[in-house]
Amino acid sequence: MPRTGRRCRKLQNRTAVRPCRPRAGSGGNGRRRSTGCGGLAAPGARGWQQVEAPYEAARVGVMIGQACRALGDNDGAALELEAARTVFQHLGATPDVSRVDSLLDIDMRPIEARGLSARELQVLRLIASGKTNKEIANELHLSGKTVDRHVSNIFNKLEVPTRTAATAWAYEHRLI
Known part of the structure; x- marks a missing residue:
């Protein structure tokens, strides 16, 4: 049993979502801004990929995309959401494809x-x-x-x- 417990803890550490850390913004306005979303939850997505769980990795990608959008990183959000959509489509997860489509449609389409x-x-x-x-x-x-x-x-x-x-x-x- 202790061996199983170590494996579970190792998986939890690999899939933990870590928040972005803000940094001082430029321009002297005193506001703080995010350093971006590139590393937001990448360890979590990588963890799911390492244990060959593409669906869960794609779900983390959707969360990263939503966080990126909330932080104003629309390009990063679009990349994450499109990547997740591709995985969902490959897996035949139609409700998830529709959900990602609606996220892209509502908030990401500038045209x-x-x-x-x-x-x-x-x-x-x-x-x-x-x-x-x-x-x-x-x-x-x-x-x-x-x-x-x-x-x-x-x-x-x-x-x-x-x-x-x-x-x-x-x-x-x-x-x-």
């Missing part, structure tokens, strides 16, 4: 998206991936009529007549 809501952007991405309305409804746990309405709103807001045109617009505007 003008013609007034599309976060959900409409999510539906647009699924349209662009070739999914039917029924498949989108199943993936997002929505009714078919709700998805039909989102698709109609997307077409109206983008001023496009077809799914193909909406997909082309999304690629042109780097939403995908």
